[in-house]
Amino acid sequence: DGGITQSPKYLFRKEGQNVTLSCEQNLNHDAMYWYRQDPGQGLRLIYYSQIVNDFQKGDIAEGYSVSREKKESFPLTVTSAQKNPTAFYLCASSLRGADYNEQFFGPGTRLTVL
């Protein structure tokens, strides 16, 4: 089955600790995205990558970092510099350069910082 996996579903961390959220896809998509979703708000783009070894900042990149060493993987690190990291994090992928830019989403990771 082709799809996107994120793990874990729920994650708890102490304030001041860095944490890495995983995202893997086997859809052979070139583009991958990380979003943050807070209650009552739309999806906000953190980072995106259109090709291996390249990524771009989204609207709210401060306090986050990513890597794209493999086409299938796009991990997100939430650093201690992120002021309010508790949120629902969604990873997505799409065909690169497609006008029909449908994004496919993983199940999400709910991060709670205590």
Added chain:
Amino acid sequence: GQNIDQPTEMTATEGAIVQINCTYQTSGFNGLFWYQQHAGEAPTFLSYNVLDGLEEKGRFSSFLSRSKGYSYLLLKELQMKDSASYLCAVVDSNYQLIWGAGTKLIIKP
């Protein structure tokens, strides 16, 4: 700036019809998506419009007017499982998705 407006919450009755509106002001336009998102889950694709007019897919239809910067999602024969948030997203001139805050739809028996 870029802006997408949707009602925050709507309530409808099982078996009825509901229309969820979306208005947008974006830098360029390369299509509009509607996604459904159940609480705590990932958004799933419902429809895509790039030309003016109505796209029908089973109980769901989506309409677009590019000149008015307006779209709506029409849900017919509502079922309890349709209780979810409905997200409108516009593809801008850079082929990035700009997301609305979503409309929470509550279905009552």
